[in-house]
Amino acid sequence: MDAGRVETRDGAAPLTRMGIAVLSLAGLFIAAYLLLHRLGIVGTLQCGADGGCSVVQSSRWAVFLGIPVPAWGVGGYGLLLGTALAGVQPGLAGDRRIAALLFALSAFAFTFSLYLTALEAFVIHAWCRWCLASAGIATAIFLLSLPEIRRLRRG
Amino acid sequence: MGRRNKPGASKRGGLRQFYLVLALVAVVGIAALGYAVARGGGGAVLEPIAVEGLDDARTLVAKAEGMALGDPSAPAKLLIFNDFQCPACAAFAAQITPFLKAELVDAGKLQIVYHDFPLVNVHPHAFIAARAARCAGEQGKYWEYYSMLFGQQGRWSTRPRAPLGDFEGYAAEVGLDRDAFGACLRSDRYADVVTANMQLGQQLGVDGTPTLILNGRRIRDWRSFADLKRLIEGEAGN
Numbered sequence: 001m002d003a004g005r006v007e008t009r010d011g012a013a014p015l016t017r018m019g020i021a022v023l024s025l026a027g028l029f030i031a032a033y034l035l036l037h038r039l040g041i042v043g044t045l046q047c048g049a050d051g052g053c054s055v056v057q058s059s060r061w062a063v064f065l066g067i068p069v070p071a072w073g074v075g076g077y078g079l080l081l082g083t084a085l086a087g088v089q090p091g092l093a094g095d096r097r098i099a100a101l102l103f104a105l106s107a108f109a110f111t112f113s114l115y116l117t118a119l120e121a122f123v124i125h126a127w128c129r130w131c132l133a134s135a136g137i138a139t140a141i142f143l144l145s146l147p148e149i150r151r152l153r154r155g
Numbered sequence: 156m157g158r159r160n161k162p163g164a165s166k167r168g169g170l171r172q173f174y175l176v177l178a179l180v181a182v183v184g185i186a187a188l189g190y191a192v193a194r195g196g197g198g199a200v201l202e203p204i205a206v207e208g209l210d211d212a213r214t215l216v217a218k219a220e221g222m223a224l225g226d227p228s229a230p231a232k233l234l235i236f237n238d239f240q241c242p243a244c245a246a247f248a249a250q251i252t253p254f255l256k257a258e259l260v261d262a263g264k265l266q267i268v269y270h271d272f273p274l275v276n277v278h279p280h281a282f283i284a285a286r287a288a289r290c291a292g293e294q295g296k297y298w299e300y301y302s303m304l305f306g307q308q309g310r311w312s313t314r315p316r317a318p319l320g321d322f323e324g325y326a327a328e329v330g331l332d333r334d335a336f337g338a339c340l341r342s343d344r345y346a347d348v349v350t351a352n353m354q355l356g357q358q359l360g361v362d363g364t365p366t367l368i369l370n371g372r373r374i375r376d377w378r379s380f381a382d383l384k385r386l387i388e389g390e391a392g393n
Contacts, residue, residue: 018173022180029184033191037320042191045320055327057320060310088173126327 014088016144020102021084023144024077027137030130031073038068047129056128061119069116073134076112080105080141096152103148110142200346201283201317202275209354218351221268222288222297225260231370231390232266236356238364239285239304240278240312247365248305254380255387264391269301271352272364280311280318283340285349287322290339291331299329 036042038057047053056062062069083105087098113135120127208214221234233255237244252267259265271289273281284304291300303325304311311318319340326336339345359368367374367383370390377383 014169018169018176021173022176025177025180025184029180029188033188036188036192039314039316041316042320045323046191052327055324057324059324088170 014093016147017084017087017102019144020106020141021081021088023137023141024081024084027134027141028074028077028081030134030137031070031077034130035068035070035074038062038070045130052126053128053130055126056120056124056131059124059126061116061124072112076105076109080109094151099148099151103145103152106138106142106145109138113138199283199317199319199341200286200343201279203282203350203353204343204346206347206350206354209351212358215351215355215358218348219270219355220348221270221352222292222301223266223268224256224298225266226263227266229260229263229266230392231259231264231387232268233387234268234270234359234368236270236272236359236361236364236366236368238272238274238278238281239288239301240281240308241274241364242308244365245305245308248301251380251383255383258384259387259391265387270356271349272356272361272366273349273353274364278312280314282346282349283317283319284311284322285352286345287326287340289345289348290336291326291329293339294331294335296329296331300325300331303329 033042034045034053034057037045045053045057057070064072080102083098083102086092087095087102092098116131117135120131206218209218235247255265255267260267271285273285275282288297288300288304291297307321307325311321314321322340323333323337326340327333356366360373367377369386374383374386377386
């Protein structure tokens with residue numbers, strides 16, 4: 001099967017992967033910003049006057065399995081970006097492994113974001129705008145990854 | 156029309172546009188991160204500074220302002236030289252200070268004056284912590300922030316870099332105006348006062364924390380709150 005034919009038949013998939021790549025890059029920068037703040041390299045987060053970001057970032061929920069949550073974000077968005085970039089290459093557009101990996105990563109990112117947002121709402125009682133922006137991006141990436149299921153079924 | 160009929164060219168064009176958008180996002184992101192990193196701590200002074208005039212005893216005492224708790228006319232006055240990153244000071248704050256306040260300060264028998272004595276050689280965040288507490292004091296919440304710093308000591312003291320973000324989080328938690336606090340923290344404000352406090356401690360022979368000086372006399376022979384209370388009440392004439 002020639003890669004060009006796959007793209008023509010399923011043209012929407014590479015477009016959604018392009019979207020995932022762009023959104024992942026944006027998410028990567030947000031996570032990197034929060035991580036730099038966590039490491040003390042960036043002083044004050046630009047986050048509005050209520051200080052929600054600082055409250056969330058200094059809470060005990062800002063670490064997951066011993067690793068700061070922003071570091072998970074950098075890793076996760078980095079993997080998503082790399083996978084999506086691979087997925088837009090003509091030779092790999094029909095690769096089922098990429099479709100599976102892209103869907104699995106985006107589903108994990110979405111679920112993790114839901115968990116973090118629930119913590120902000122019900123446990124920490126503070127809102128971090130950058131975290132919400134990241135959660136929005138993770139949701140959009142998840143929606144864009146849904147066509148990967150169709151691709152997996154076809155394969 | 157001819158161009159549109161060439162899928163290969165269209166595909167290449169689409170990818171080119173995609174990479175262009177990606178590059179644009181990358182440039183904006185890198186520029187924003189670079190700006191944030193360049194701002195860094197935003198000028199937060201993290202270490203003692205040179206302060207003129209501290210060789211003069213009067214100037215030193217005037218500049219080395221302590222944070223007082225209790226009636227200034229109380230018969231006993233206890234100076235406590237304190238380091239926010241020192242575990243023994245955290246234990247003192249949790250296990251002794253509340254009883255001192257409840258049983259002696261509130262009864263008018265004792266005034267406590269806290270002086271900063273950050274052991275900067277071993278506690279890299281102690282100086283900025285002292286400044287942070289002073290910044291909180293500017294908004295009338297020194298003691299709330301004092302409790303917060305000691306309560307969270309295990310978290311912020313292990314940070315590899317100055318924990319400005321943690322301190323701002325605590326400021327928000329104790330109800331401070333975060334912007335005003337952040338502006339104070341990311342400046343050199345109170346660096347002179349904390350430096351003068353350190354110099355005062357050195358002049359008085361302070362070599363560790365917490366160091367207690369009761370009515371001008373350094374006290375070492377105490378092991379519990381009961382010991383301390385007995386000594387203080389002795390000074391207060393009870």
